Amino acid sequence: MKQEASHSSGLSSLTRSSSLNIESLELSEIRLQQLHLYVDNHQHDRLLAPMLSLITGSVLSVWVSWQVAALWMLISFLITRNYLRVYSNFKKSAPQAKDAYQWERRIAMAHGLHMLHWAGLSMWAWQPGNFANHIFIAMIVMGLMSATTAMSSPSKRLFLLDMLPIIIIACTRPLFEQGLLYNSMAALSVCFSILMIHVGLQIHQNLLKMLCLQQERKQLMMELENMATTDALTGTSNRRAFMTFAREEVIRSQRYQHPLSLLMIDIDHFKRVNDNFGHAMGDQVIRVVAEIISEECRHSDRVARLGGEEFALLLPECGICLAEVTAERIRQRIAQTLVSHGDQASNITISIGVAELTAAQRDIDSLLDLADKRLYRAKQAGRNRVETA
Numbered sequence: 001m002k003q004e005a006s007h008s009s010g011l012s013s014l015t016r017s018s019s020l021n022i023e024s025l026e027l028s029e030i031r032l033q034q035l036h037l038y039v040d041n042h043q044h045d046r047l048l049a050p051m052l053s054l055i056t057g058s059v060l061s062v063w064v065s066w067q068v069a070a071l072w073m074l075i076s077f078l079i080t081r082n083y084l085r086v087y088s089n090f091k092k093s094a095p096q097a098k099d100a101y102q103w104e105r106r107i108a109m110a111h112g113l114h115m116l117h118w119a120g121l122s123m124w125a126w127q128p129g130n131f132a133n134h135i136f137i138a139m140i141v142m143g144l145m146s147a148t149t150a151m152s153s154p155s156k157r158l159f160l161l162d163m164l165p166i167i168i169i170a171c172t173r174p175l176f177e178q179g180l181l182y183n184s185m186a187a188l189s190v191c192f193s194i195l196m197i198h199v200g201l202q203i204h205q206n207l208l209k210m211l212c213l214q215q216e217r218k219q220l221m222m223e224l225e226n227m228a229t230t231d232a233l234t235g236t237s238n239r240r241a242f243m244t245f246a247r248e249e250v251i252r253s254q255r256y257q258h259p260l261s262l263l264m265i266d267i268d269h270f271k272r273v274n275d276n277f278g279h280a281m282g283d284q285v286i287r288v289v290a291e292i293i294s295e296e297c298r299h300s301d302r303v304a305r306l307g308g309e310e311f312a313l314l315l316p317e318c319g320i321c322l323a324e325v326t327a328e329r330i331r332q333r334i335a336q337t338l339v340s341h342g343d344q345a346s347n348i349t350i351s352i353g354v355a356e357l358t359a360a361q362r363d364i365d366s367l368l369d370l371a372d373k374r375l376y377r378a379k380q381a382g383r384n385r386v387e388t389a
């Protein structure tokens with residue numbers, strides 16, 4: 001929780017400056033994306049890390065026995081193999097946003113061991129008074145620092161963790177030797193470390209900005225998709241989404257000879273509700289009807305508000321008899337419901353036309369047409385009724 005809070009404040013300050021609406025963004029989702037970037041950046045370690053270990057181990061044998069150099073190389077290979085396996089498991093398992101913290105810990109431990117192993121080398125392989133050795137150690141330390149700045153920056157926490165052992169070594173190791181040259185090297189290391197941390201954090205901020213924008217775009221796309229397919233008043237499908245679904249169901253039903261039925265539902269004398277109680281009450285009636293229809297059908301059925309006070313309900317795998325039973329159940333429930341809004345209340349009824357897809361109806365339009373005709377007949381016959389044939 002504490003971690004999330006600090007991350008959240010970091011992100012908030014970032015987005016205040018970039019004018020993004022971060023409050024609506026999923027933080028653990030962003031953290032997960034950061035881990036993906038981090039792991040992707042380290043993918044080439046597969047080749048590079050063993051190669052560097054091999055070269056470093058070979059050079060090491062100039063100053064230490066070949067057995068010690070070989071042992072260092074072996075440990076290096078094992079540690080590299082371990083963290084690459086963690087990365088590969090991370091990629092393979094395609095983790096959820098909620099697992100981001102857990103994976104961050106696992107990666108930090110596996111890769112942190114690798115950084116400690118390399119930083120440790122700079123401690124024990126240091127040869128007092130041997131300038132060539134010191135240049136070699138300095139090359140390793142600076143190389144590690146630059147690589148970490150470039151590759152670990154997607155995750156701020158992992159970047160700082162990876163940097164810590166190298167920075168400590170870089171800034172303190174030269175002080176073990178006496179003289180102006182080594183003191184200057186230590187001072188230079190401090191400056192270089194500050195610069196690298198600054199550059200790494202800058203890269204991190206830019207990547208974070210990119211991830212936030214990506215996340216925001218994803219959410220906007222989802223909202224747009226939702227707006228394009230959902231009726232704003234009732235939350236049911238709109239005509240467009242219904243027609244897409246219905247066309248596919250008609251094809252499926254014709255292909256496999258499965259039954260498919262359609263209910264056309266219309267609120268009776270709805271104009272009177274608006275006229276007598278006002279539009280707000282009219283809207284409430286539409287919402288309640290939509291809710292009852294949705295409650296009375298299966299998850300595999302599709303309810304849609306086609307416009308005004310007219311609804312359609314498509315019932316896949318359902319013949320005319322079962323569709324009639326469903327229609328009657330909906331009609332009765334609505335007739336028994338008292339719709340209230342503020343201090344107003346009203347009883348309402350609906351009329352339903354039921355039709356089943358047969359060889360005579362070749363597409364969804366002809367099925368809609370048939371159900372509509374039966375709905376009209378139900379209205380003509382006095383309303384508050386179900387018409388099937």
Ligand SMILES: Nc1nc2c(ncn2[C@@H]2O[C@H](COP(=O)(O)OP(=O)(O)OP(=O)(O)O)[C@@H](O)[C@H]2O)c(=O)[nH]1
Pocket residue numbers: 233266267268269270271272274278279280281282283286307308309379383
């Ligand atoms: N409150 C509200 N009214 C709507 C909405 N959409 C359409 N209407 C109104 O719904 C009414 C529909 O009236 P009509 O088509 O005459 O039908 P009706 O009064 O229900 O009569 P019958 O269908 O013959 O029983 C119109 O007055 C429209 O203005 C809406 O989203 N909200």
